[in-house]
Amino acid sequence: MAPMYDHPGEHAADDPIRLLAVRDTPLSLDEVHRAVGDAAAGGTALFVGTVRNHDGxxxxxxxxxxxxxxxxxxxxxxxxxxxxxxxxxxxxxxHRVGELGVGDVAVIVAVSCPHRAEAFDACRMLIDDLKHSVPIWKHQRFSDGTDEWVGAC
Incomplete structure (x- = not known):
């Protein structure tokens, strides 16, 4: 999928939404961190979701x-x-789509706010709402040969 606002400079000057993308290529912590840089922000919160080696x-x-x-x-x-x-x-x-292995980065979200508590709160809201609402599905394959589909990731 083509990313929206794929580079920090590609946003309206007053638009705090700096980078949104669903990609089939590896994600960059540095890119996301740079995108939320703001001189008026006293706190930046960043969440990284990775593929874990177990589930259930x-x-x-x-x-x-x-x-x-x-x-x-x-x-x-x-x-x-x-x-x-x-x-x-x-x-x-x-958020990344396609085939991922254990340890691969699947999602990165970040926010900058005037204060740290606000940044933590906004970051939690962002990842929780993304997981609940954005139509991305996970097909897990287990080492015993079984698999399962998981609703919103």
């Missing part, structure tokens, strides 16, 4: 993420809700 007592061998074509539009809606409800100076969210 079973060993995970790998997984694949699939996204509905509306995923980026829904990601924007989620980001706009966070910005409307929290004092966000800058926000970024990227």
């Amino acid at each position: 007592g079973a060993d995970v061998a790998g997984l694949g993420y699939s996204a509905h074509p509306s995923a980026e539009a829904e990601l924007r809606r989620v980001a706009e809700k966070v910005v409307a409800n929290r004092p966000v100076r800058a926000l970024a969210a990227v």
Whole structure:
């Protein structure tokens, strides 16, 4: 999928939503961190979701993420809700799709706010709403040969 606001400079000057993307390539912590840099922010919170080696007592061998074509539009809606409800100076969210192995980065979200407590709160809201609302599905493959699909990731 083509990313929206894929570079920190590609946003309106007053738009705190700096980077949104659903990608099939590895994600960059540095890119996301740079995107939320803001001189007026006293706190930046960043969350990184990785593929773990187990789920529900079973060993995970790998997984694949699939996204509905509306995923980026829904990601924007989620980001706009966070910005409307929290004092966000800058926000970024990227999610990977395709085949991932244990330890691979699947999602990175970050926010900058005037104070650290606000940044933690906004970051939690962003990742929780993303996982609940953005139509991205996880197909887990277990080491015993079984697999399962998981709703929103």
